[in-house]
Structure formats: structure tokens, C-alpha cells
Amino acid sequence: MSIVSDRQALQDLKTLFLYFIIMGIISIVSAFLGIASIVNFIIVFFVIRNTYLRTFQSFAQLGRNTQYVNYGYYGLLGGYGLGFIGGIFSLIAAALVFVSPFAVYAVGLVGTIFSTLGILGVIVGFILVGITIYYCTQPYGEDLLKFSGIIIAIPFLWFIGSIIGYISVDGVINRLGQYGGYQQFPPQMGQVPPPTPQYPQQPVIQPSSLNAVYQTGQGRIDSAGNAYFSLYSTVGNISITNVIIDETGTSVIPNTIYPMTLGVGPNNVTAKFGNIPNYQMGKSYQCTVSLSNGMQIKVILISS
Incomplete structure (x- = not known):
């Protein structure tokens, strides 16, 4: 196992933390507009997919426990996908407000059902992601970084856990970077x-x-x-x-x-x-x- 590989995996993890933070900010800002799940679904499906898979594939090559990675991603994708559908129904219900109260109620109810199922999917997804992050970062001995995985696994606290992880991962990267790459250059005579x-x-x-x-x-x-x-x-x-x-x-x-x-x-x-x-x-x-x-x-x- 090389230090360069560790650093690359941690750099990718830092990027993943950043995406999670952005998703959290979007959720907070757009919650009242009913489009948070729509935007986050687009981010999960089109933006972070490669980073997510690359991050945990790197950790898997380092021998870390990543057995929940795919389930975690599918939980997020499915959860935000259902939320996406729920958000569409909510927008339709808002457009029907001056047409038919019954239509608003019926369409809004369907949207609520999809959104609720979506929330459950996202919760399960982040629980599995948090557990995986904990296992992957445990060998580095950085308590705050491991703690971020635990916080991410707690429902509705993944945003805070992502911030903690983003801040703490730099310490490990810098520590490894102090000697990074030395194995690629043979020592001089007498050194x-x-x-x-x-x-x-x-x-x-x-x-x-x-x-x-x-x-x-x-x-x-x-x-x-x-x-x-x-x-x-x-x-x-x-x-x-x-x-x-x-x-x-x-x-x-x-x-x-x-x-x-x-x-x-x-x-x-x-x-x-x-x-x-x-x-x-x-x-x-x-x-x-x-x-x-x-x-x-x-x-x-x-x-x-």
C-alpha cells in the first residue's frame, strides 16, 4: 500500500464531503420551494456519481471495508429519485391551486407519499455511507474524521458530519504528505x-x-x-x-x-x-x- 494511494483516496473523500455540503445547503435554501430533492437528484445522478465510486474503489484497493458502498449510493439515488417525483407532483399541485381544490389535494397527496418514501431512502443511504466512511478512515487514527462518519450515519445530521469530515480530512492528508512520494526516489549514498x-x-x-x-x-x-x-x-x-x-x-x-x-x-x-x-x-x-x-x-x- 502506498501513501500516494492513501492521499488520493482522501482527496477524493474530501471532494465527496464538499458535494454533500453543497447538497445540504441546497436542501436548506430550496426546502420552501419544494425543489430540493429535484436538484439533489440531479447532483447525485450526474455530478457526484464518479467521485463517489472512485473514492470508495480507492479505499477498497487499500483493503478497507466497503461492502455497503453500492447500497449507500443506490439508497441516495433512489431516495432523491422518489423525492424528485414528489417534487414534480408538488409543482403540479401548486399550478392547480386556482383550478380545482380537489386536484390540488389529490396531486399533493401523491407528491407527499413519494417525498416521504424518498426521505426514508436518503436516510438509509446516508446511514450506509456514514458506516463506510467510518470503516475507511478508522486506520488513520484521526478521531474527528472517524466521528464524521458516525454523524453522517445519524438521520438529518449528515450535513454537519460532512462539514466535520471536510475540515478534519486535511490533517490526515497533510500528515501523509510530509513524506509523500519519497519511495519513488532512491536515497543518496550514505542516506x-x-x-x-x-x-x-x-x-x-x-x-x-x-x-x-x-x-x-x-x-x-x-x-x-x-x-x-x-x-x-x-x-x-x-x-x-x-x-x-x-x-x-x-x-x-x-x-x-x-x-x-x-x-x-x-x-x-x-x-x-x-x-x-x-x-x-x-x-x-x-x-x-x-x-x-x-x-x-x-x-x-x-x-x-
């Missing part, structure tokens, strides 16, 4: 790249000499026990002999480490542990990586 800023409970590992191996970026581990992390080595031809999860004592399955031999520079390592006792989503696992030269280094994995 090593700075370690990526770590998340809560993750120690910053500084190399003590030029013969150093240390973690860069954020590692992750999934529910199947597959671990992915990056090691930067200033020397080559060092083999990984074992990886153990400190908390559970679970060792990596033999012959499932790839690559087993580290080269000079960044190495993207995959290791399979199999079943992990008491696996918890969003938890930080510390591992000990044993090397053929006798070194033991600590690696942090975030479950996702």
Missing part, C-alpha cells in the same frame, strides 16, 4: 529516506546504522491472515526467516513469505499467517520480523 509518520501505537523506527532494515508506510493484515507491509533495506541479500505476531504468538505459515530475500531499497512483503485468534477490525498488531543476519525488527500491521 536513508525518512520513515513514514506512524499511526497511534506505531513506534517510529529509526535506523541505527547504514546496515538497516526498517518498515516504511503502514502495513495491513486482513481477516484471512494475509499481511502486507514494506521494508526498506540499505543492504541486499538478507532473508526473512520468520514473522511472529507478538500479541498472539502466531507465526507465519512456512514458505508463504514473498519475497523471502530483501533487496536494496523498498521491498513490498506479503506473508500469510492463516487464522488469527480474536481478530479485530481496525486493531494494531505488532510483529517481530527475524532476518538471516540476526536482526529482529518490529513491524506494525493495521487489521482491515
Whole structure:
């Protein structure tokens, strides 16, 4: 997993927050005109669709839980679609006010039914979107950003949650950006790249000499026990002999480490542990990586 990918996903999420804020402002301003759902349906269907899908596809590639993404979007689309129809009926009812009181009542009632169903659809949609945002942002350790997902999931508070998310996401983007892109440029002779800023409970590992191996970026581990992390080595031809999860004592399955031999520079390592006792989503696992030269280094994995 690269930091650039994290930053791109968060930038897209920030744009999505902005669209939600605009939709909230439109809802407030046009509520009395009965056209809020009409305008928001157009925004959801034509404007934010690509941003929405791109945002959560990026998070899915980073191993985040995005199982509710499609349901959330269809909830918003269906909800605002029904509201769109209800808004049309409301406009028709307003046009019939001087024609027939009964027609106004009948058409207005139909519009109210569609609008009510639309509101329920939007509520369900934002609940699922909020839950997804919470899961996607949990590994970054930014409480306010996670909190925004919870607020968005609360009916009628998604506008406030979007504002909180828009404000707080910059902190994470800036933190990642301090070292963004360093993996693309090899260090000069006698230098090593700075370690990526770590998340809560993750120690910053500084190399003590030029013969150093240390973690860069954020590692992750999934529910199947597959671990992915990056090691930067200033020397080559060092083999990984074992990886153990400190908390559970679970060792990596033999012959499932790839690559087993580290080269000079960044190495993207995959290791399979199999079943992990008491696996918890969003938890930080510390591992000990044993090397053929006798070194033991600590690696942090975030479950996702």
C-alpha cells in the first residue's frame, strides 16, 4: 500500500464531503420551494456519481471495508429519485391551486407519499455511507474524521458530519504528505529516506546504522491472515526467516513469505499467517520480523 494511494483516496473523500455540503445547503435554501430533492437528484445522478465510486474503489484497493458502498449510493439515488417525483407532483399541485381544490389535494397527496418514501431512502443511504466512511478512515487514527462518519450515519445530521469530515480530512492528508512520494526516489549514498509518520501505537523506527532494515508506510493484515507491509533495506541479500505476531504468538505459515530475500531499497512483503485468534477490525498488531543476519525488527500491521 502506498501513501500516494492513501492521499488520493482522501482527496477524493474530501471532494465527496464538499458535494454533500453543497447538497445540504441546497436542501436548506430550496426546502420552501419544494425543489430540493429535484436538484439533489440531479447532483447525485450526474455530478457526484464518479467521485463517489472512485473514492470508495480507492479505499477498497487499500483493503478497507466497503461492502455497503453500492447500497449507500443506490439508497441516495433512489431516495432523491422518489423525492424528485414528489417534487414534480408538488409543482403540479401548486399550478392547480386556482383550478380545482380537489386536484390540488389529490396531486399533493401523491407528491407527499413519494417525498416521504424518498426521505426514508436518503436516510438509509446516508446511514450506509456514514458506516463506510467510518470503516475507511478508522486506520488513520484521526478521531474527528472517524466521528464524521458516525454523524453522517445519524438521520438529518449528515450535513454537519460532512462539514466535520471536510475540515478534519486535511490533517490526515497533510500528515501523509510530509513524506509523500519519497519511495519513488532512491536515497543518496550514505542516506536513508525518512520513515513514514506512524499511526497511534506505531513506534517510529529509526535506523541505527547504514546496515538497516526498517518498515516504511503502514502495513495491513486482513481477516484471512494475509499481511502486507514494506521494508526498506540499505543492504541486499538478507532473508526473512520468520514473522511472529507478538500479541498472539502466531507465526507465519512456512514458505508463504514473498519475497523471502530483501533487496536494496523498498521491498513490498506479503506473508500469510492463516487464522488469527480474536481478530479485530481496525486493531494494531505488532510483529517481530527475524532476518538471516540476526536482526529482529518490529513491524506494525493495521487489521482491515
